[in-house]
Amino acid sequence: MKAPLFSLKDGQTGNILRLEDVKGQVVMLTFWASWCPDSQRDLEQKWELYKQMDKAKLAFLTINVTGREGRSDDGIAYAKEHGYDFTILLDEGTTVYDQYRCMGVPTTFLLDEELNIKYRYSDRAAFMEIMQGLSTLL
Template sequence: MGHHISFFERMIGLRKAPEFSLPMVNSEKNWSLQNANKKVTMISFWTSWCPDSKRDIEAKQSLFQSMETDKMEMVMIHVTGRDPEVDLASFLSENGYTFPVLKDDGTKVYDLYQCMGVPTTVLLNEKKEVAFMYHDKATIMDIMNGVGALLEG
């Protein structure tokens, strides 16, 4: 029997996720993709002014509070190059967001991942390959279906 290729691999083809390291908001530390050893990783790109981003990050906050962090890593990347200078620390605390937030260097990582708009959610498998990419109109259920497929797989 040959190697079984899933429907999603045929659709998008898996490619290695670009490595990056960005500063964390409310921390002196940087977060690097290297931190996500053998975990499914969700990377979400967002801005504070976008209604779709606001809807998305509210759903992601609920997910973050309930997820098992030993199996999955989640980071939210604020795309500073697409957002006017906002006080991110205040924005996050005023809205009760507790997920890890990274500050993009303009649109550097956003561009590395070939994003077309915000929000964009990228799901990486345990080998740090891009398995799924969701754009602004994707629902949290769409994203959770992808997460489920990767955690089962």
């Protein structure tokens, strides 16, 4: 199944990123909210992965679901507080979250190089499950 396309602002740089911009790479796409303990734990584990991964092979994108935050800048404030410098796209409320039919945060999708959804992981998924899925794509 083709991943829904989007174009969102990167809260870290102010640049607009289109999903098509990362076509040709495997994509890890994670939806999250700063107040959620599961999202906090998930981001910490993914931060460790991000620091070590080959960024030419894997596009690591996160989407802060601003419509589920108290204030629209809560996610960026949380990321700065923890020193996260990976891509944090800002959802327009819950627009992209809804397009991907997410039921909670965090939700992670793994896309192949052609932007097809290969795996979907809910907030109940263990980090090792996500890593196993990723290993089949890289």
